[in-house]
Amino acid sequence: MVKSGSGGSTGDAAGAAAVSVRDLRVVRGGRVVLPDLTLDVPTGELVGLLGPSGSGKTTLMRCIVGVQKVAGGVVTVLGYPAGSRELRSSIGYMTQAPSVYGDLTVTENIAYFAAVLGLRGERRRREVDRVLELVSLTDHSTARVDRVSGGQLSRVSLAAALLGEPRLLVLDEPTVGLDPVLRRDLWTLFRQLGSEGTTLLVSSHVMDEARRCDRLMLMREGRILADDSPPAVLAATGTDDVEQAFLTLVDRAAGRSSSGSDTGQETGPETGQEVRA
Amino acid sequence: MSLSLTAATGDRVLRQIRHDPRTIGLLVIVPCVLLGLLAWIYQNTPVFDAIGAPLLGIFPFVVMFLVTSIATLRERRSGTLERLLTLPLGKADLLGGYAVAFGVLATLQAAVATAFSIFVLGLDVAGNSWLLLLVAVVDAVLGTALGLFTSAFAATEFQAVQFLPAFVLPQFLLCGLLVPRDQLPGVLEAISNVLPLSYAVDAMHSITTSATGGGDVIRDLLIVLAFAVAALAAGAATLRRRTA
Numbered sequence: 001m002v003k004s005g006s007g008g009s010t011g012d013a014a015g016a017a018a019v020s021v022r023d024l025r026v027v028r029g030g031r032v033v034l035p036d037l038t039l040d041v042p043t044g045e046l047v048g049l050l051g052p053s054g055s056g057k058t059t060l061m062r063c064i065v066g067v068q069k070v071a072g073g074v075v076t077v078l079g080y081p082a083g084s085r086e087l088r089s090s091i092g093y094m095t096q097a098p099s100v101y102g103d104l105t106v107t108e109n110i111a112y113f114a115a116v117l118g119l120r121g122e123r124r125r126r127e128v129d130r131v132l133e134l135v136s137l138t139d140h141s142t143a144r145v146d147r148v149s150g151g152q153l154s155r156v157s158l159a160a161a162l163l164g165e166p167r168l169l170v171l172d173e174p175t176v177g178l179d180p181v182l183r184r185d186l187w188t189l190f191r192q193l194g195s196e197g198t199t200l201l202v203s204s205h206v207m208d209e210a211r212r213c214d215r216l217m218l219m220r221e222g223r224i225l226a227d228d229s230p231p232a233v234l235a236a237t238g239t240d241d242v243e244q245a246f247l248t249l250v251d252r253a254a255g256r257s258s259s260g261s262d263t264g265q266e267t268g269p270e271t272g273q274e275v276r277a
Numbered sequence: 278m279s280l281s282l283t284a285a286t287g288d289r290v291l292r293q294i295r296h297d298p299r300t301i302g303l304l305v306i307v308p309c310v311l312l313g314l315l316a317w318i319y320q321n322t323p324v325f326d327a328i329g330a331p332l333l334g335i336f337p338f339v340v341m342f343l344v345t346s347i348a349t350l351r352e353r354r355s356g357t358l359e360r361l362l363t364l365p366l367g368k369a370d371l372l373g374g375y376a377v378a379f380g381v382l383a384t385l386q387a388a389v390a391t392a393f394s395i396f397v398l399g400l401d402v403a404g405n406s407w408l409l410l411l412v413a414v415v416d417a418v419l420g421t422a423l424g425l426f427t428s429a430f431a432a433t434e435f436q437a438v439q440f441l442p443a444f445v446l447p448q449f450l451l452c453g454l455l456v457p458r459d460q461l462p463g464v465l466e467a468i469s470n471v472l473p474l475s476y477a478v479d480a481m482h483s484i485t486t487s488a489t490g491g492g493d494v495i496r497d498l499l500i501v502l503a504f505a506v507a508a509l510a511a512g513a514a515t516l517r518r519r520t521a
Contacts, residue, residue: 028521065363069519083518088365099356103293115285116366144296160360 017076018043018168018199019064024073026059026222033059034222037073041201046194048210049203050242051219057203058096060219061170064201065093078167089117092161096172098153099160102146106137106156109145113160131159134189151178158186162193169193169200175209187212207243218246225249278369286366286374290348291381300344304382308336308390316398329400330485331454331478333390333409337383337417338474339445345379345424346437353428358516368513376421376509383417384410404484408494412484415501416477422508423473429515448474453482473504 019041026034033056041047049057062068063075066083075082078090100109107128114124132138135155140148145156158174171190175183190200191212202213210216211230218226218233226233226249230242237245294300312329319325352358361371391410394400402409427444431437451461451469458469458479469475480497 067359067362067519069521085365088363091363093360093363095356095359097356099360101289101293101357102355103296104289108289108292112285112289113360113364115289116282116361116364118282118365120281 016043017041018078019201020074020076021060021063022074022076024060024063024075025071026056026063026068027071028059032222034063037222037224039217039224039227041199042215043199044194044197045214046190046200046202046212047215047217048213049201049217049219050207050210050246051203051205053205055219056222057219058172059222061093061172061201061203065091065170089164090167092163092166092169092171094158094161094169094171094174096176098157100145100153100156103144105142105144106132106148106152106159107141109156110159110163114163117164119164127163131162134162135159136185151182154178155182155186165198167198169198169202171200171202173203173205175204175206183209207246208241210242216242218242218249220246220250220253223253225253278367278373282366282370283373283377286371287377287381288374290375290378293348294378294382301382304340304344304386305389308333308340308386309393311336312390312394312398316394316400325398326401326485328454329394329398330402330409330481331452333387333394334413334416334477334481335449335452335454335474336390337387337413338420338477339441339449340386341379341383341417341420342424342427342445343438343441344382345375345421346428346431346440347434348375349425349428350431350434350437359520362516362518368516371516372425372509372512375425376418376505379421380414380418383421384414387413387417400485402485403488404486404494406484408484409481412477412480412494412498412501415498415505416474419473419477419501419505419508422505422512425512426508426515429512445474448472451475452478454478473501476500476504 017040021037021039024034024037025032037056037060049060051057059068063070064077064082066075066077066087077084077087080086101112104112110128110131111124114127119127129138132141135158137152137155137159140152143152145153148156154174154177158171161169161171175186178186187209190202194200194214204210213230216226216228216230216233217224226236226245228236233242233245234240237248239245239248312332315329315332316325352361387410391406391413395402395406423444427440428437431440451458451465451472452474453469458466458475461469476497480494480501483493483497
């Protein structure tokens with residue numbers, strides 16, 4: 001259960017946020033992964049969570065879907081505390097490693113997860129067909145999952161997350177290891193889902209994928225370095241690609257951390273205090 | 278707990294095994310081969326009649342323990358468990374699904390092994406041989422339940438496999454098969470009284486030796502079932518939606 005770190009719920013100005021994280025602290029195996037994280041994922045936006053491996057992206061996502069033990073802070077998702085029973089059919093979660101059954105066919109996998117969501121009979125058949133179509137796997141529906149390619153495997157896992165048209169999609173590195181054409185197609189799909197009202201939080205360690213997002217969160221060592229639209233992040237750092245922007249922000253944070261000043265001008269009010277080391 | 282979610286999970290587990298015909302083959306054939314070997318070793322002695330039936334209950338217990346431990350560990354490590362726990366699936370639905378699926382497999386295994394023992398190997402059964410089958414299935418469910426529970430404590434496949442000698446062999450040594458339980462040293466007899474496999478073997482023994490031991494068999498059967506339910510409940514308690 002989420003412990004109330006700060007006093008009561010924070011029904012603040014960002015009331016429309018699909019996900020609101022306040023003062024989140026997570027310790028895993030004696031290591032502080034998220035020291036004190038505060039952020040909002042606005043409803044209906046496609047938010048890219050970018051950062052190097054080990055920056056805490058997966059841990060943050062696990063907190064949002066409610067499977068991570070937390071040491072403090074409040075995570076509110078679609079108006080409920082993260083992990084609430086009410087949220088279990090409203091969130092689609094794709095783990096980083098493809099979490100599907102290798103010894104079942106593509107259809108059998110998706111049909112099982114659809115059954116878990118309470119879909120039966122003809123409705124289930126239609127929903128399975130729909131998500132397989134979305135990830136272009138219709139032609140491979142009868143293949144056993146442990147015999148498909150790596151790219152197809154991760155799309156099976158994605159298809160399971162899309163079942164039941166969840167209001168929030170939390171996708172952990174959905175495009176890792178995919179060829180450029182497939183990556184472009186998936187980002188087109190994410191944009192399409194976003195335009196239909198779904199909120200998406202998509203993590204990646206490939207910085208150039210950031211340009212396709214409405215909003216960008218740059219993360220490093222459990223802290224948010226920037227949280228703004230891609231053009232605004234580039235403008236604030238005076239760079240023309242996201243990787244450069246990231247490096248600039250890391251340098252600034254390192255340079256100023258001893259003086260304890262903030263990077264407020266480019267990171268916005270929510271994340272201005274991240275530099276306190 | 279939802280019947281349809283339990284059924285869906287059981288169906289999924291059975292489909293996984295159906296894609297693995299060699300496992301089904303091993304599951305059905307190995308007990309028959311071992312029982313045949315035993316009957317051959319002890320030909321012209323009463324030993325096979327004495328231990329054949331208890332073994333019919335022990336095989337499904339051991340096999341289902343092992344199969345379930347590995348299956349659940351795979352579910353934990355592949356991330357499918359994490360996904361399922363974010364979905365509207367109750368823990369009881371998941372555990373119940375496994376118990377149902379492996380119960381079905383155990384029925385198949387026990388039916389073939391029992392039929393083979395009676396009709397081919399000439400096992401003498403004084404009581405009702407359908408009861409023999411029923412006890413074997415309940416033993417299998419017990420194995421599944423214990424496997425589900427212990428797999429929570431195994432971080433790797435190596436550890437899971439070693440839980441077999443750790444949890445199963447002591448029960449095997451003390452269940453009355455090697456030395457009748459009332460002839461064991463007092464302390465060991467007391468220990469055997471709290472181990473579920475003892476009651477499974479007692480039940481099998483009653484069925485083969487007495488045509489009228491129905492009451493004792495039912496009592497032993499209920500004890501085994503109670504152990505299975507307790508292990509499933511303990512297994513549910515080890516399944517945490519939130520992990521570190």
